[in-house]
Amino acid sequence: MLDGQPRTRAELIELSGLARSTVAGRMDALLGADLLQPGGQSRSTGGRPPTTFVFNPLARLVLAADFGVSHGRAALTDLHARVLHEEVAELDIADGPEATLGWLLEAADRLLASAGRERADLAGVGIGLPGPVEHETGRAVKPPIMPGWDGFPVGDWVRERIGAPVLVDNDVNLMALGEHSVVYPHVEHLVFVKISTGIGAGIISGRQLHRGAQGSAGDLGHVQSPRGGDVQCSCGNTGCLEAIAGARAIAHELDRTQLRGADASRFVREQLVRGDRQAVAAIRRAGRDIGEVLASCVNLLNPSVVVLGGALALSGDASLLVGVREVIYARSLPLATGELSVVPSQTGEHAGVIGAATMAVQQFLHPRSVDALLQQTAQQVSPAGAGRA
Amino acid sequence: MLDGQPRTRAELIELSGLARSTVAGRMDALLGADLLQPGGQSRSTGGRPPTTFVFNPLARLVLAADFGVSHGRAALTDLHARVLHEEVAELDIADGPEATLGWLLEAADRLLASAGRERADLAGVGIGLPGPVEHETGRAVKPPIMPGWDGFPVGDWVRERIGAPVLVDNDVNLMALGEHSVVYPHVEHLVFVKISTGIGAGIISGRQLHRGAQGSAGDLGHVQSPRGGDVQCSCGNTGCLEAIAGARAIAHELDRTQLRGADASRFVREQLVRGDRQAVAAIRRAGRDIGEVLASCVNLLNPSVVVLGGALALSGDASLLVGVREVIYARSLPLATGELSVVPSQTGEHAGVIGAATMAVQQFLHPRSVDALLQQTAQQVSPAGAGRA
Numbered sequence: 001m002l003d004g005q006p007r008t009r010a011e012l013i014e015l016s017g018l019a020r021s022t023v024a025g026r027m028d029a030l031l032g033a034d035l036l037q038p039g040g041q042s043r044s045t046g047g048r049p050p051t052t053f054v055f056n057p058l059a060r061l062v063l064a065a066d067f068g069v070s071h072g073r074a075a076l077t078d079l080h081a082r083v084l085h086e087e088v089a090e091l092d093i094a095d096g097p098e099a100t101l102g103w104l105l106e107a108a109d110r111l112l113a114s115a116g117r118e119r120a121d122l123a124g125v126g127i128g129l130p131g132p133v134e135h136e137t138g139r140a141v142k143p144p145i146m147p148g149w150d151g152f153p154v155g156d157w158v159r160e161r162i163g164a165p166v167l168v169d170n171d172v173n174l175m176a177l178g179e180h181s182v183v184y185p186h187v188e189h190l191v192f193v194k195i196s197t198g199i200g201a202g203i204i205s206g207r208q209l210h211r212g213a214q215g216s217a218g219d220l221g222h223v224q225s226p227r228g229g230d231v232q233c234s235c236g237n238t239g240c241l242e243a244i245a246g247a248r249a250i251a252h253e254l255d256r257t258q259l260r261g262a263d264a265s266r267f268v269r270e271q272l273v274r275g276d277r278q279a280v281a282a283i284r285r286a287g288r289d290i291g292e293v294l295a296s297c298v299n300l301l302n303p304s305v306v307v308l309g310g311a312l313a314l315s316g317d318a319s320l321l322v323g324v325r326e327v328i329y330a331r332s333l334p335l336a337t338g339e340l341s342v343v344p345s346q347t348g349e350h351a352g353v354i355g356a357a358t359m360a361v362q363q364f365l366h367p368r369s370v371d372a373l374l375q376q377t378a379q380q381v382s383p384a385g386a387g388r389a
Numbered sequence: 390m391l392d393g394q395p396r397t398r399a400e401l402i403e404l405s406g407l408a409r410s411t412v413a414g415r416m417d418a419l420l421g422a423d424l425l426q427p428g429g430q431s432r433s434t435g436g437r438p439p440t441t442f443v444f445n446p447l448a449r450l451v452l453a454a455d456f457g458v459s460h461g462r463a464a465l466t467d468l469h470a471r472v473l474h475e476e477v478a479e480l481d482i483a484d485g486p487e488a489t490l491g492w493l494l495e496a497a498d499r500l501l502a503s504a505g506r507e508r509a510d511l512a513g514v515g516i517g518l519p520g521p522v523e524h525e526t527g528r529a530v531k532p533p534i535m536p537g538w539d540g541f542p543v544g545d546w547v548r549e550r551i552g553a554p555v556l557v558d559n560d561v562n563l564m565a566l567g568e569h570s571v572v573y574p575h576v577e578h579l580v581f582v583k584i585s586t587g588i589g590a591g592i593i594s595g596r597q598l599h600r601g602a603q604g605s606a607g608d609l610g611h612v613q614s615p616r617g618g619d620v621q622c623s624c625g626n627t628g629c630l631e632a633i634a635g636a637r638a639i640a641h642e643l644d645r646t647q648l649r650g651a652d653a654s655r656f657v658r659e660q661l662v663r664g665d666r667q668a669v670a671a672i673r674r675a676g677r678d679i680g681e682v683l684a685s686c687v688n689l690l691n692p693s694v695v696v697l698g699g700a701l702a703l704s705g706d707a708s709l710l711v712g713v714r715e716v717i718y719a720r721s722l723p724l725a726t727g728e729l730s731v732v733p734s735q736t737g738e739h740a741g742v743i744g745a746a747t748m749a750v751q752q753f754l755h756p757r758s759v760d761a762l763l764q765q766t767a768q769q770v771s772p773a774g775a776g777r778a
Contacts, residue, residue: 018407019407019408019409019410020408021408023406030717050654071506132724135641141724142724157772170604182700188602189599189601189602189606201689203689205594205595205599206594206595206599208595210578210595210599210690211625211691212576212690212691212692212725213578213691213692213693213728213729214579214691214724214725214727215691216688216691216722216724216725217578217689217690217691218689218691219688219689219691219722219725220688220689222722223519223684223685223688223689224681224684224685224720226613226615235722236419237720263422292613295612295613296612296613296682296685297689298606299605299609299611299612299748300590300592300603300606300607300608300609300612300686300689300690301592301599301601301606301689302600302601302602302604302606302607302608303601303602304601304602315621316740331606331613333608333611333624334531334604335521335530335603336601336602336605336608338603339603340602
């Protein structure tokens, strides 16, 4: 249905394998909520042609947010997670949750006004944060670069104010989800690597996001790098990948030792955009360091696609990608690299919001949610009015 | 149903969420094939108590095989993957597929005879091989230690001779499946590490085996070890974990440079069993090397259980486990290790056959298979004879 193909009631029963009455109930709910619309008549081999139905992606909207250390991006999307309107702001995540999420609520109202819609039209909200998140409860968990956020109930706080279901995850998981759903929907196993101030990965295993037992899966940044030695990392350990290949380490190599967090990332990216030779050499070596760790990752997970995203991967300079490829293809097993693509992100700066929207849409269109909708709309819409084919 | 609880027809309809007619059809198929048996009457709140049904795990049997470099284990199990009869033989996998699988066919007939059953009673066959396997086609793919097996259609060859569906996978994947299904059925994310001549891992992600795009996921043995340096590995690369922490490397340290493959593994294990101090020190260091690579694995996957199995982990000496734990808890992120267990295998030498049986049972009891059964038995059994509650 979500593929945009008009389908008849009989086709839906066959495709779903569900009982006729279950399909009828769900279709009534979807029709009552405008999620399904009659889509004209299908060709028939004889007799009265049956009515078809199409999914209406604009019936409800989704608010998606992607927060970095120093920016916020809010987007209003349709139920295909396509961005309709968006707003980007410079902000400091260290100002704490209420200031940051307060901006999101204001941005949401401006975006809804642009679209001529209301908060009641929101099917859900998806939020990405640059740190560990307990996905089940929507709380930030000891995020190292987000002072004031530890344990804050992000999901509940936004839900109480906006009146729609809210899901929260870390930014890299959502980038993986966004890139996968838009560019690689049929790929089973994919790894998305964000390379910026921090280095992290989002893992798609069997077309599902692999969050791990505590939601901390994908932490590449604090894997020991072969070249890491005893370089001190902000996490307390030594020799971590992030400590030698993150934006701060590169800025340090370029004699900008004072630059921290987002400033380091911005500086390195600017140098790459202007083609500074020292910066290009440094990012190529960072690429090789990241490649060493990704080679293990490829041996372990055997994905068919590795996507590079994040500020340093989106500079337009290919040296990072070249460095990564150089090592992965040399170090990983032939069986694992034979059909492996290592490519830059195509969703680019939108990966995060598209992923946040996808997460919210997946929950909203889950059969359980549709059944709940059925109970809601049963009181408002008469089944007869929803039309039987 | 498989939990052994008797259930009524109404309960099954509610639990499955499937149409009444779908459930009735599947139940008729299962009753016709003796997979389901009437299990007495349930308590009722009034009126005639409805009949309950229980799963019959002995209706059909499974042949499970686990091949190592120098041994074969064949087991006959019930549909709960419980071993009923088994046979172990010393054999050389390098003798090639026809000799090795020929032994399996003979063993199968002996095991069936012990159980008083026939080949026609087999619901399926599961086979584990000590090398890369293309799971979809059941072929061995460039297995480094299995001369003569490359591209051999293991699944087809056995199926044609035994007349039951055959699934093939690599040994470590099946050990992970076996340990997970018996000991940790409710754990979402688990990593099983086999430590013997080779070192490899089987990954359970979201309760499913993660095989990867080409089925080569879990290859820990050829991940670069921090201490690996330029030690030559049999794979052609240098510094691989297996080259410094596999049985052959340890035998080499114990001045048995001539020992290869299974002989090295057997020798090291014997030294550990007798408490040889040099062997104990060497295995502890191997444990730390394995721990370094597993620490990355824990950061990446955030499992809640890491299981150590394989000949060197089952020697009874805890030094390997101690070495592994030492490094994982020091190197992985606190969020990922907070609730992490690193434990020895409980299914031990049976992990492989239990996993092979589990794989075959999962396919046999898949709804698609049951629907096929329905079409088969519809010709033999009248629906009325199958009894309606």
